[in-house]
Amino acid sequence: MVLKAEQHGLRPVKSGFGFDVAAAERALRDQWAAHASSSEEALLRERALNLLVIVEGADSLERAQAALEELMVSHPCRALCLVLLPDAPARTTETYVAARCALAQGKSEAATRRHLCGEQIVLVASADAQLELISAAAALVSSDLPTFAWWRAEPCLDGEFFARLSEMCDRIILDLAMARDAKRHLRAIARLVPTLEETAITDLEWTRTLDWRASLAECYDVAHGREAIQCAQHIKITCVPRHNMNLVPQAALLAGWLISRLEWRVDEQQRQILAPSGAVRFSFDRQQETARVEPGSLTSIEFEAESGAKLSLRLTPDGEHIETVASESVIGRTIRCTDRSETCLLQRELTELARDAIYERAVVATSAICDLY
Amino acid sequence: MTTETLVNPLREGLKVERAAGPCAIIIFGASGDLTRRKLIPALYRLAHQRLLSPRFAILGTARTEMNDEEFRSRMREAAAESAGEEFDERTWQDFAAGLFYLTTDLAQADAYERLQSVLQRIERERHTEGNRLFYLATIPDIFAQIVERLGERGLSAQLEGRWTRLIVEKPFGYDLASARALNAAIARHFGEEQIYRIDHYLGKETVQNLFVLRFANSIFEPLWNRTHIDHIQITNAETLGVEGRGGYYERAGALRDMIQSHVLQVVSLVAMEPPVTFDGDNVRDEKMKALAAVRPLPRERIHEFAVRGQYGPGSVFGQRVVGYREEPGVDPQSKTETFAALKLHIDNWRWAGVPFYVRSGKRLPKRVTEVAIYFKKVPHDIFVRDGETPRSNLLVIRIQPNEGVTLRFNVKLPGQTMRMRPVNMDFRYSASFGSTLPEAYERLLLDCMLGDATLFARRDMIERSWEIITPVLEAWASEQPDFPNYAAGTWGPREADELLERDGRHWRRL
Numbered sequence: 001m002v003l004k005a006e007q008h009g010l011r012p013v014k015s016g017f018g019f020d021v022a023a024a025e026r027a028l029r030d031q032w033a034a035h036a037s038s039s040e041e042a043l044l045r046e047r048a049l050n051l052l053v054i055v056e057g058a059d060s061l062e063r064a065q066a067a068l069e070e071l072m073v074s075h076p077c078r079a080l081c082l083v084l085l086p087d088a089p090a091r092t093t094e095t096y097v098a099a100r101c102a103l104a105q106g107k108s109e110a111a112t113r114r115h116l117c118g119e120q121i122v123l124v125a126s127a128d129a130q131l132e133l134i135s136a137a138a139a140l141v142s143s144d145l146p147t148f149a150w151w152r153a154e155p156c157l158d159g160e161f162f163a164r165l166s167e168m169c170d171r172i173i174l175d176l177a178m179a180r181d182a183k184r185h186l187r188a189i190a191r192l193v194p195t196l197e198e199t200a201i202t203d204l205e206w207t208r209t210l211d212w213r214a215s216l217a218e219c220y221d222v223a224h225g226r227e228a229i230q231c232a233q234h235i236k237i238t239c240v241p242r243h244n245m246n247l248v249p250q251a252a253l254l255a256g257w258l259i260s261r262l263e264w265r266v267d268e269q270q271r272q273i274l275a276p277s278g279a280v281r282f283s284f285d286r287q288q289e290t291a292r293v294e295p296g297s298l299t300s301i302e303f304e305a306e307s308g309a310k311l312s313l314r315l316t317p318d319g320e321h322i323e324t325v326a327s328e329s330v331i332g333r334t335i336r337c338t339d340r341s342e343t344c345l346l347q348r349e350l351t352e353l354a355r356d357a358i359y360e361r362a363v364v365a366t367s368a369i370c371d372l373y
Numbered sequence: 374m375t376t377e378t379l380v381n382p383l384r385e386g387l388k389v390e391r392a393a394g395p396c397a398i399i400i401f402g403a404s405g406d407l408t409r410r411k412l413i414p415a416l417y418r419l420a421h422q423r424l425l426s427p428r429f430a431i432l433g434t435a436r437t438e439m440n441d442e443e444f445r446s447r448m449r450e451a452a453a454e455s456a457g458e459e460f461d462e463r464t465w466q467d468f469a470a471g472l473f474y475l476t477t478d479l480a481q482a483d484a485y486e487r488l489q490s491v492l493q494r495i496e497r498e499r500h501t502e503g504n505r506l507f508y509l510a511t512i513p514d515i516f517a518q519i520v521e522r523l524g525e526r527g528l529s530a531q532l533e534g535r536w537t538r539l540i541v542e543k544p545f546g547y548d549l550a551s552a553r554a555l556n557a558a559i560a561r562h563f564g565e566e567q568i569y570r571i572d573h574y575l576g577k578e579t580v581q582n583l584f585v586l587r588f589a590n591s592i593f594e595p596l597w598n599r600t601h602i603d604h605i606q607i608t609n610a611e612t613l614g615v616e617g618r619g620g621y622y623e624r625a626g627a628l629r630d631m632i633q634s635h636v637l638q639v640v641s642l643v644a645m646e647p648p649v650t651f652d653g654d655n656v657r658d659e660k661m662k663a664l665a666a667v668r669p670l671p672r673e674r675i676h677e678f679a680v681r682g683q684y685g686p687g688s689v690f691g692q693r694v695v696g697y698r699e700e701p702g703v704d705p706q707s708k709t710e711t712f713a714a715l716k717l718h719i720d721n722w723r724w725a726g727v728p729f730y731v732r733s734g735k736r737l738p739k740r741v742t743e744v745a746i747y748f749k750k751v752p753h754d755i756f757v758r759d760g761e762t763p764r765s766n767l768l769v770i771r772i773q774p775n776e777g778v779t780l781r782f783n784v785k786l787p788g789q790t791m792r793m794r795p796v797n798m799d800f801r802y803s804a805s806f807g808s809t810l811p812e813a814y815e816r817l818l819l820d821c822m823l824g825d826a827t828l829f830a831r832r833d834m835i836e837r838s839w840e841i842i843t844p845v846l847e848a849w850a851s852e853q854p855d856f857p858n859y860a861a862g863t864w865g866p867r868e869a870d871e872l873l874e875r876d877g878r879h880w881r882r883l
Contacts, residue, residue, distance in 0.1 A: 044801075044804055046804045046805065048804075048805040048806070074806075075806075076804065076805070116803075116804060210387070213383065213387060214387055214423050215423075216383055217381060217383035217384045217387055217392075218392070218423065218426075218427060220381050220382075220383045220384075221379065221381055221392075221394065221395075221426065222427075222428070222500075229383075258383075261382045261383050261385070262382060262383075263382075320463075321463050321464075324427075332427075333427040333467060334463050334464070334466070334467045335423060335464060335467070336421070336461040336463060336464045356386065357386065358385060358386030359386075
């Protein structure tokens, strides 16, 4: 067996090469029956959605597992973990199942002693068994429930596997923080977006910029902030770089978002960005790593307009708050950043189902500026 | 007057796109329980979620002697208690910089002059752009007087490009005459579009879900009429007694306190026709039409349509409790009802012949607020030979607690005989979405700052609600009740059961 199954309460389901979907369902039924007879408190087996988690390697599953177990409480679901093992011997396939229960949190007296339960199925496959893997997943998703995929690995947006995955999912959540070549993936997403029909695609790196986007939107409400943003000649975005990364996705996506929202134009021939007030120069600075700030995170954004209007948003040294500072005597603001743990980011993403047009436009603009910087 | 709204392209697609613009909130009665327990925690949470503009100010005013710092310190305690682990000191510091307090005796001649002067200073400091929201959180007796003084000083006026709004807490009057008088007094200085009569029930997530359930699902609306529905029961049951509010409750009673406001609002949501769009007056027009169609209750036969009760000693949740007349602040000979039940008819094409039974009471066995829609029985029972009678289908919308929706239907019991059993298909907010539901005041305060009156009661709706219950109030005032007539911890007086039994029906067993 490839996984240390017992560590996460996973029970192996024996089969030869390929996946025995019926055996997995039977094994889960047995687990539920055992739970029901051993638990002294009420079990509420709930499936509000299907969540497919795509990881590469057993270690990566370990890291996703903690987030997944927390997610089961806020989004009780059937979680299908698809573990890709590129280096495993050919014809490797394994299946594991687990019933997951947590005490429900609730204000009402009735909710306090009730276990809220979801279930997990782990399917492991070597490189040559990926189509078997995706077909098993297709058979195991519960019909008619919202289906999400969390691609917690280097994305691979072309090929049969991705095509089949996007057919069965309402929303695919990538994480370009996992990407070795973010530029290439941003371009691939930009090309993919117009071809998607019902499936939505998003990126946790985009979700990580939410606090910054919200703070900038607040600044835009005020005349001084609006002037600094609209008429900016120079925009400096600073972040803590991630090791070996040619581009920091959060910084690039924030720039792409500003360009698309403010309807600025990317002139690829002249290699410049044009706003109605003139050319806008973006600069991407790197700040040294600090213990309190995750690599790849934004730490500041500064706007400077020709009129002298300035606006600056900074992450506080504790990494917990964003401070807004304007050059005039307008009221600054300090806002606590929302929880950026993987679990919380995903919790937020799982409440969305529709396509995110703002992200899609931003990623197209980001892709266009990739070559400029 | 309309105010120009800035289009902010950066807000689009953000969850904070409904954030409020700059404004000053002036709370009358700021030393009271409502401000501490509900308003400030709700405003803090809005700030925490970035839904409050950085350029806001809150000016609390009351008779209690306090300075700004003392007010901030008291409110910090309240916000921290309410937010629990979510409380963030830096966000609070930012929020608290916009909190101010003015000690005032509103009866004094110069009180409003001082208020105006302090407000103007704060508005300058906080750049609130002259937008003002007055919140009446005082005792209702002085609502009219406050509004009169605001009007006299020109504080109710809306200057070009600015807005001025007024939130009025319930109770909106004591009876029809006083409600009309209050509405008239307010209308002398504020336009109807400036007035937001708050009923926190309408801000509850599950009450708002009624709109979604009815108008975003094509399976329910075709059944939502006299052809398919037998009757509707609306229950608002509390396990608590008057909790130290005996003085207030003595003047109110269950009919005024719950039925006239919350329960009739829920009736209107269940009975209304689909609005053209989900906004302000389109929704309120349809709700008003439903209330207007409620058949007047005949005063001379009021016992056929209305039941009242008052709890005596008993036990609730396994604990002995005193009767209403033994509660502090309550007259030992009190005639105030702690339970009320009504049978209503709505005279329109949709609801002709479908009774709405509503009940509300204190010291009942369980805390539950729900709407139960009883569908008609099948027209012909093909299982009668097997001695089986299918139960009516039932749709239950639980407003609190265990918020959710349940649909009851019949299934065959496994086995060789054709026996059946009703089962429930259940949706629970807590199970499907896990999270804790937002507080009603957050939603309503934000809506008011955004100028969205959809979830607020309108003048005609308030007056119509009082009209509906006036015959009951008059009939009850003229009779001596035989109180107490139900023991605490039971489902109200026997007459409440008879109200349905006369029609061959029963209250839902909860």
